[in-house]
Amino acid sequence: MGSDVSAWPLKLSGKKKRIIEELVQGQESANQLQILFHNSSQETGHLSSSKKEALIDKILRSLDQTLAVLSSVESAEVSQSQTASNQDSVDTRSKRPASKDKRGCYRRKRAAQAWTVASDTMEDGHAWRKYGQKGILNSKHPRSYYRCTRKYDEGSSLIVTSSECWETGTVDNGDSKILINHHHSQHLDPTPTTLAVKRETKEETSTTPSDVTDLDSIMWKDLMGDDEFEYCSEPAEMVSNTYPWCTEMSCRSFELDFGIKPLEFEFDEL
DNA sequence: TATATTTGACCACG
DNA sequence: CGTGGTCAAATATA
Structure with missing residues (x-):
């Protein structure tokens, strides 16, 4: 259930990227901890271990949530800034590339190249x-x-x-x-x-x-x-x-x- | 700010 | 005229 970091957008701003990386690390650690606890609790069968497991579960979930939120925020920001800059360029220099002799003069689209x-x-x-x-x-x-x-x-x-x-x-x-x-x-x-x-x-x-x-x-x-x-x-x-x-x-x-x-x-x- | 990428236009070639 | 390769403005990122 870990979010696959490698599938994430690489175009995050540096700070956010770092945050996510840190979170992911925490997530992975918690994951491992969970596995460890799971194994040991099978052997010993302590009662308190279920509590611990629940706790780990909680940690994991919150990490998951945070990561999810962060990523969605990021993409929202991306689209926002996109539209913003689009509007901006509408005023000043946006022109349909219909005009000649204007190579590469275009309004940038979003995900033609993903x-x-x-x-x-x-x-x-x-x-x-x-x-x-x-x-x-x-x-x-x-x-x-x-x-x-x-x-x-x-x-x-x-x-x-x-x-x-x-x-x-x-x-x-x-x-x-x-x-x-x-x-x-x-x-x-x-x-x-x-x-x-x-x-x-x-x-x-x-x-x-x-x-x-x-x-x-x-x-x-x-x-x-x-x-x-x-x-x-x-x-x-x-x-x-x-x-x-x-x-x-x-x-x-x-x-x-x-x-x-x-x-x-x-x-x-x- | 500098440097890199995106992407439609341009152009040579068949 | 269509296609492949390149250019370069606009844009993104460091």
Whole structure:
């Protein structure tokens, strides 16, 4: 019954995030304590142990509650500030991107991309900056384009396509698969640069994390229906297998492909 | 404030 | 003309 922290929105403000982390720790501790008590009370069968267990139960419940409240507050705040900034920008500079020559001039929507990168450094210490995302023609996965933050920009680049999946069933800390194919790795040294791990977490939209999680996986299943995907567990962790994709300074960009649906949730249209 | 991400527009290519 | 890749303004986060 612990709330799965890893499924939580990563975009909390630092303080709140810390609070939650602390609470979760307390929760886990209480959990363990409960288990311990449970075991020992089975052996000894004390009467007072039931009282203790009740107490632990209470602690656990209150921790749970607190966490739930905190998370819901957070999401409420998010949506509030969102609408606020929307209104704000309506006055000054909001314009429909109908006008020409105004690339990237748009009002930001909320959850077109419900995933955020938690770790942006690959194992080799390269930092990748996302510079674009596109949907692919026949599949639901958007494709993300990353570029190395380092400034040695020489022509070579490469593309990594990963596909991700979910499972309707249970969730353990996400494991998902990726297919990587580098696309134009022109002159790459065959320096076997290792394994790149990127971890992403889903950003929830409205309710408690667990609820959303369930809902989402259902919806995704719905949407992804008849492709050749299998559904794997929910949150994401993408692991690219060893690929000679990035040498000291040759490769500068890659591209990722997720098996996620382009969620188009909006709170209210405007 | 600086730095990173999001996302529609732009553009080259087939 | 559709598609994939990139740009860059708007936005988010540190």
